[in-house]
């Protein structure tokens with residue numbers, strides 16, 4: 001699934017003080033909303049986590065590396081799992097898609113309540129040859145942006161600011177999804193950091209910026225001023241699921257003989273649904289019998 005407006009922009013401020021990322025992931029989050037049939041609170045929680053993971057991947061992964069983000073704050077939406085790589089590919093899953101909490105007092109989707117903050121944000125980085133590197137931090141607020149900011153500070157030792165947003169209309173349609181990730185470089189002055197903090201407080205909302213102009217360069221222009229940035233790259237981002245029948249066959253073949261026999265005797269086959277993309281894979285009775293016979297070899 002790809003949408004021409006789904007782009008991640010990487011840039012550096014001309015004074016070298018900030019490394020910045022801007023993202024439009026409206027197409028991805030809209031697609032994910034449809035395949036998982038998510039309701040408002042779940043859509044916003046999953047969409048924000050997808051947006052933050054895309055930018056985190058872009059900022060800390062290289063080459064063929066990939067990461068899995070797990071986030072669970074014990075709130076009604078349950079756990080989320082997001083897989084991403086350095087090339088802008090992403091897929092995501094949410095345990096409870098049908099959560100639709102009342103809006104907050106200022107009329108916003110109550111992501112913090114939906115996610116909860118009694119839990120952890122865990123990042124597993126697969127860097128190829130070596131063992132996967134796992135790191136986790138307690139959730140800061142369950143609002144997602146704050147939680148990724150805290151992860152970057154604690155686990156990656158990168159002072160940063162992460163803002164993510166998903167805007168949804170009354171019919172569960174995603175209007176916009178995206179955000180920014182700003183990393184403070186070692187040479188940044190206190191004045192520049194103070195100025196940025198003030199800007200972030202008074203800037204227009206991410207959704208209003210994206211709905212005005214889908215090009216994520218626009219977000220960075222709003223935050224830092226036009227012509228203040230050197231653009232490093234524009235990376236198209238897309239939802240990609242790498243599931244296959246062979247992959248699920250391995251999972252089924254891995255269950256106990258008794259369970260496999262039960263699937264054969266009682267169900268005369270099996271259907272597996274991919275948690276990430278919703279694709280269904282059917283295994284016939286004959287295929288299951290063959291798996292059972294192979295176990296005896």
Ligand SMILES: [Zn+2]
Nearest residue numbers: 241243274277
């Ligand atoms: Zn899949």
